[in-house]
Amino acid sequence: RxxxxxxxxxxxxxxxxxxxxxxxxxxxxxxxxxxxxxxxxxxxxxxxxxxxxxxxxxxxxxxxxxxxxxxxxxxxxxxxxxxxxxxxxxxxxxxxxxxxxxxxxxxxxNASVQRPDDHSNVSPGAGTQVLPASDERRVLCIDDNPSNLKLMTQILGRRADLRLLAAHAPQLGIDLALAHRPHLILLDINMPGMDGYEVLAVLQRDPVTNRIPVIAITANALVSDIERGRAAGFRDYITKPIDVTAFLRVVEEALQYQR
Missing domain, CATH: 3.30.565.10 (Histidine kinase-like ATPase, C-terminal domain)
Incomplete structure (x- = not known):
């Protein structure tokens, strides 16, 4: 953050x-x-x-x-x-x-630094799941609408094994993708300056990000829109309003693909 x-x-x-x-x-x-x-x-x-x-x-x-x-x-x-x-x-x-x-x-x-031999650390609270770093799944959401970013946080925040990265602008999203190499990218189509198809093209050209599955999340729900999205290389194409159950299933399948 x-x-x-x-x-x-x-x-x-x-x-x-x-x-x-x-x-x-x-x-x-x-x-x-x-x-x-x-x-x-x-x-x-x-x-x-x-x-x-x-x-x-x-x-x-x-x-x-x-x-x-x-x-x-x-x-x-x-x-x-x-x-x-x-x-x-x-x-x-x-x-x-x-x-x-x-x-x-x-x-x-400033964060307090704990020495390796310090065994006085407080145990996690009830319901807190501590996961090895290798088990953490990073999901990057690129969307210029703060409400949509908040919705993604609410939906995906229920899973203890996910860390959500949020970008409110296309270029920031590309920068975060290169820096954090997320396991999955959720990408809005209609954004100012650079739309989702342009962002996807940039990600596909870079060897660091070209294997990351990208899911489109958009209000463009015509059959021709969905066909264009799949042809461009989106792993899946989610239309708004979001069916949360179906969305979580698609996210899980994409993350399993990355394991």
Missing amino acids: LKQALLNLLSNAVKYNRAQGRIHLVVQTRQSERGARTRIGVADTGIGIAAERLNEVFQPFTRLLGEQSEIEGTGIGLTITKRLIELMGGEIGAESEVGAGSRFWVELP
Whole structure:
């Protein structure tokens, strides 16, 4: 999740920078009344944001940086980043100066390091299943709609053996696929900038990802749409509204294929 949050911040720093601009990544550790914390800052030399509007950047579908440019975006990247960081017990903030650039930072509590000979660790709570790393199945969902990502989390979160990775933008999804090599990819078809077929083509061309099964999840439910999807190379084609039972069966079959 931290990787995903930093990819979002770095992506913005690249997109909204100026020609021959710079990006600075700074990591600082500090002590606070809440214990040791690490702050990671991403600063750019782009157009900047007016001080009176800075508090709007984390609101969904707000594109302050892209209002006066042709750069495409959904306006939810920073909203998702904020949510991810807060779920991990952290904070996120921003500083900016018009014409000079912006600096976004995330701050998280440091993890306590347990020594190998320390046997005082607390046993898992009732109902918690601890799995060997080799048994974990990684599922990447690429969808620009936050509601759809939330739905996938609710459906797949019931399985203790799955780890769901979420990407709200096509390029971020490709980056996460290359970095994490998931066992399965759930891919929306209708996305801005790069649709699902274009994303699938990129994944098929790369030797790192070309063997990962990809399932289309889309509202395009015509027979011709389904035929096109299967011809393009999707392992399966799920139409909305989703039949949860059938969807879970398709997911299980795809994961079994990867074992």
